[in-house]
Amino acid sequence: MSAMKTSSGPSLTFTRPPFDGSLTYPEVFDYNAQRNPDHPVFQFYDQDHIQKITWSEVTKAIHAAGRVVLHHVVRKDSIPVVGVLANADSITFLTVVCGIIRAGYTAFPISTRNSPAGVAHLLASTGYEYLFVSADSAMQEIARMQDGINLIPMPTFEDLYLNNDSEPLPHVRPDLEQLALIIHSSGSTRFPSPISHTHRFCMMHGVWLSYGDMDVCGHVLSAHGSVMYHLMGYWTIMAAASDGLTIAVFPPENPPIVPTPERVLKGIIDTNSTIVFCVPSFFEAWAHDPTAIEVLTKPTVALFGGGPLSKTAGDSLVTKGVPLCALFGSTETTFTAKMIPKETPAEGWEWFEWARYIDYVLVPIEGEENMFSVIVKENPKTGYSPAVFNTKIDGIRAYDTKDIFIRHPTNPKMFKCYGRHDDQxxxxxxxxxxxxxxxxxxxxxxxxxxxxxxxxxxxxxxxxxxxxxxxxxxxxxxxxxxxxxxxxxxxxxxxxxxxxxxxxxxxxxxxxxxxxxxxxxxxxxxxxxxxxxxxxxxxxxxxxxxxxxISPSNILVPQKWSIDEITEWIRRIVHTLLCTDVQISDEQDLFAVGVDSLIAIAIRNTIVSTLRKNHVISMGAIRSLPQNFVFNNPSISVLSAFVHNAIVSSQADGNTHTAEEEEHDDDESEPVVSFTKLPESGETVVKLRKGKGEPPLIVFHGGAGLAFDFRSYPEKFRTAVWTVQVTPDAPMTSLEDLVAFYRRKIKEEQPTGPYRFAGYSASCILAFLITQEFERQGDIVSALAMLDLFPSIFVHIIPAGELPNRREEFIGAMLKMMIDLTAWDKSRNSSVDGLRSAINGTGGSPIQRLAMDIAQKLGGMISDFCLRPDIEVWMRSMKDVKAPITVYVAEEGARLIPMPEEEQEDLGASRWVPGARVVRVPGGHMDFLEHDLVIVGLQEGYL
The missing domain is CATH 3.30.300.30 (ANL, C-terminal domain)
Known part of the structure; x- marks a missing residue:
């Protein structure tokens, strides 16, 4: 293999290893330890300053991990494949993977988001017999479900870097065609597929950066948002080994820090990163954050890859000075776009140039101008070769990417991704x-x-x-x-x-x-x-x-904006748009008397434009009105109440100022909520955020009964959000009594609908019962969300038979489920021992003791409800709920609870409520609540 450049830029601590075939990949690690011992490989911010780990330290840790491999893995005729399934920090994860390769074996990093069935599929596909597994219960449970696997305890950062007294590994020089690494696909439409990378393919990564615009030696690349079991993550250690790049990551904590846009941004700042590299979803979140944009203008380049970035977000970032560039590639072909351009292309941030080391064929899309699918070929001149072949071009092996690209109309060297053949x-x-x-x-x-x-x-x-x-x-x-x-x-x-x-x-x-x-x-x-x-x-x-x-004009506008004037005003709007003199009752369903979607939009536009022109409420409150508020309030009386409530709420906050004044609104009127004190009588409804007049989302507590789980919502939400918690005056006698109590408390705060409910964890049954009760009383519930639990979960833990202690067994099973969900969640492992002590009455904090007392009482009420002989009759009645239902499923949450296989992916939602929308969310049972998919989804239509 040859490269365009053979040496890195000036550096006092790094000399580029040769990538002419004289060294193999495991030998590069030792080369760097000897020739570049003081050059930093990783850096992270901890204890108020930047900590650095050098090649001498990293290579020593790689040897220590390799020693663990040699101790546990029996070498046979074939090269053993050793998997890594671990919730571990980035440094430890990469070190173990490199240790497997340095020992002369094949490493197989596996996504922690795979289901047990997905892991079993990978096992069957590759035949691996050994698996590093982290100590957390979620990974242990998945590992125990695999047959014929030898489990190896995952080393910790302390084992490899702080308490390392192991001997160096013997020298190895593997054949270049030997497998070094197996990376699997995401499995978004099927089970994940394993893709094999030989030592020759891995060595190619030491060449490709030399074809780019930037000499990256000495640069700090933020990999805070990258997962290390995908090529996007593992590539960083290869770039560090070949070109002296330093990888910025989170501190090595256990459990590892879960990346969020806020945490990644802080990591970029704290580590002085000069290159940012992450998936599009982070950039889309940052595009709306002025602080983030200011930070992102400082790095040399900001790269996105792994998926499409919305044009709105990309344009917004670039307009404000973010040096955004696309980096395109795949597990089968590695990076096929030019590596690390030094600036945003003149043609625009979406456009990229194919890497000079690949050889590709453009296949025109019939009937489309400048649109092509791309086939990537072997290139003997540079030594490039795809990892996978599925076709031949003129006798040369190649890989058909099945991706479609658009060629730039004036610069034929530039392309942008259009999508797949099955483009959405x-x-x-x-x-x-x-x-x-x-x-x-x-x-x-x-x-x-x-x-x-x-x-x-x-x-x-x-x-x-x-x-x-x-x-x-x-x-x-x-x-x-x-x-x-x-x-x-x-x-x-x-x-x-x-x-x-x-x-x-x-x-x-x-x-x-x-x-x-x-x-x-x-x-x-x-x-x-x-x-x-x-x-x-x-x-x-x-x-x-x-x-x-569309909106009608010449309709008399209210003067005092009282409920009577608003009702008369909306009557005139409806009659005008329907072009009818027929009297319509205030209580009639608008869509039953001729209103269609076009007229509904016209009604909305008329209301909004009138409120805006007359400065009745603030611009912020107007922007907060949901797009579909007419559909959610489908009668003159209910719609009038909604508008009146929006006006009253806005005026109560003093928000009748103009658009210019709105820009200076700093939400000082938002309530300050304490999550550390024990709830008192009368504090059933906790208003986390007031919003601007829209109907609040009302979230019902989890099994612990407290508002603590939603402590981030006042900051993360931009719309009104309340939570309901268990207080000393709540009747913990039956679910029906609690529903009646909660309904009265909600009605005191919000007399009229529409109502928006979400049930978290154990309150999923409560949320359904409350929705049914509100609808039975004639109230409109416009949305119902289930947050990582569904009532059928409780049906599955009903003890068999007619034993006298069935109730106690049910409560015990429910408490165990709560503990398991806490243990599986990477953000809450530290809480498990305290909760167990609280259950046993031997310890725990005051809040933990209260939470477990509430959980036992709530468990008894749910038990009484579920042990009724007609429970399945009630389950079937859930489908009759009129409100649209969305079920949010945490990847490492309730779906890990034993249940029938057909209910595993959606918690049974499709069986009991056909048509329910299901949203899969990364994270555990608690930390998924803060994920953007949940935060944005719960505010859908009101942002």
Whole structure:
């Protein structure tokens, strides 16, 4: 192999190892220990200053990890594969993986997010027999489910770096075709697939940086947001070994620190990182944070990889000075974009240049201009080769990436990623729509020849429909257009029922083709999707504009904004838009008397524009009004109450100032909540954040009954959020009594709906019962969320038989489940012993003792409810709840509880409540509550 450059830049502590084949990868570690002993490999911020670990220290630790391998692994005729399944800090994880390779074996880092079935699949695929496993109960449980595996305790940072007195390993020089590393795919659409990297393939990483624009020797790369079991993470140690890059990480704590946008940003600051490298979701979070943007303007380059970054976020960051660049690659091909450009390309942050060391073939997408799929070939001139082959080009082995790219219209060297062959539509909300099943359902209609969905970077999707022969018409004729939309609406409604809520199509977002501008097809008969959407871009924009702007004028505006005046005002709006003189009762469902989605949007626009023009409430309160508040308040009386409540809440906070004044609103009026004191009578409803007049999200406590689990929500939420906790005056006699008590307390604080509920952990049953009770009393519940538990979980722990102590057994099983969930959560391991002591009455803090007392009482009430003979009748009644239901499932949370296999992935939601939306969230049962997927999802429509 050859490189464009053979030496690093000037450095007093680093001399670049040779990558001409004279050294193998394990030998590079020893080379660096001898020639670059004082050059830092890792650095982290701890004890008020930056701590550095040098090559002499790291190599010694790598040898220590290798000694553990030699002690436990029996060498046979074939090279053993040693897996690593561990919740460990980045330094320890990388050191153990390198130790396996230095010992002459094959390392297989495994994602801790894999299910037991996923790990079993990887076991069957690779035949590995040895597995490093961390001591936490979650990984131990997964490991125990694997047959025929020899478990090796995962060393700690202290074992490898502080208490290391092991002997150096014997010298090894593996064959370059021997497997050094196995990296698996994400398994997002199937089980993860193992991808083998030979020593030759790994050595290539020591060459590729030499083809980039930057000499990275001495630079500090922030890897705080990278996971080390993926190539994005493991690549960092290879870059450190070849080019003298220093890896910035979190301090080596146990359990390891979970990366969040806030923590990663602090890590970048604390370690003086000069290169930032992480997945797009962090950049999308930072794009809305002025402090983050200021920090990100200081590094030399900010790289994203691993997925697409929304154009809105990318444009915003670059406009404000962030040196953003795309880094593209895959586990099968490694990095195929030019490594570490020194600045944002002139063509834009999305564009990249293919790396000069690869040889690639562009395959035109039929019917599309400047759009190609890419096949990556072996390149004998540079020594590059993909790790996987699935085709040949002119007799040369190659890998078909199945990715589609767009070539820049004026600079043919630059490309940007368009997506996969099965490309999804990404909306402005970040939600994704898979158009294929929706389009297929619509084209079943005899009136439709073809359908193409649209909505990229828009709030909601629409569909472009080509009428079948005999049904063509001029869509400029509004009556014919309305009739056609109505004729196919039953079919579109069927597609909507099968689609996620964010992918549903409004009738007004059906755009019909003109006979003079029919769909175009490739020679293979497939739709020229890009060309079709481009041809109808004006019609699509007009549809969105029409939906956004409709609102009637000349409607008399209230003077005093009393509830009576607001009700009369909304009556006039509804009657005007319906164009009817028929009297509509204030209590009638608006959608039963002729209001459709277009009119509903017009009602919303009229209300919002009037409130804005008359300065009735602040701009912040207006921005907080949900997009779908008319749909959530579908009668004149309920809608009037909603508007009145928004006005009263805003005026009570003094927020009737103008848009300019709004910019200086620092939320000083937000309540200060103490999470350390014990709750007192009368403190059932805790208002964590007031918001700006929108209906609050009301979160019901977990099994411990306290508000403590939501202590981050006052800071993380931007909309109103309350929590309900157990207080001394709460009746802990039965779930029905507690529901009645909670309903009364909520009604005292929020007399009218709509209501938004979320049940966390053990309160999932309570949340369903409360929702049923509110709906039974005629109240509207516009959303119901289940936070990492579902009522069917409790059905599975009902003791068998008619034993007299079934109640006690149930309570014991529930308490064990609580302890297990706490133990599995990496952020709460330290709480387990205290909780156990509190249960046994031998210790624990006052809050822990109170929490376990509440848990036992709540467990008894849930037990009494679940041990009823008609419990399954009630379970079946959950599907009759009218409120939209979302179930958030923590990857390392409740899904690890033993339950039927078919319920493992969604906690049984699809079985008992068909149509419930399920969102998978990284993290454990407690720390997942702070994940962006949960924080943003619970505020959906109100941000």
């Amino acid at each position: 539509i990404i909306h402005s909300t970040g939600e994704k729509t898979n158009p294929t099943p929706i389009e297929k359902t619509i084209t079943v209609d005899k009136r439709v020849t073809a359908a193409v969905m649209f909505g990229r970077s828009r709030f909601q999707p629409g569909v472009l429909v080509s009428p079948a022969p005999g049904y063509e018409f001029d869509p400029a004729n509004e009556k014919d257009l309305a009739d056609f939309r109505t004729s196919i609406w039953e079919t579109v409604s069927k597609a909507n029922k099968e689609a996620p809520q964010h992918s549903r199509i409004f009738k007004e977002m059906i755009v019909v083709t003109h006979p003079s501008k029919p769909f175009t097809f490739t020679s293979k008969g497939t739709l020229r999707r890009g060309a079709i959407l481009e041809a109808y871009i004006k019609e699509i924009d007009a549809a969105y504009e029409a939906v956004d702007n």
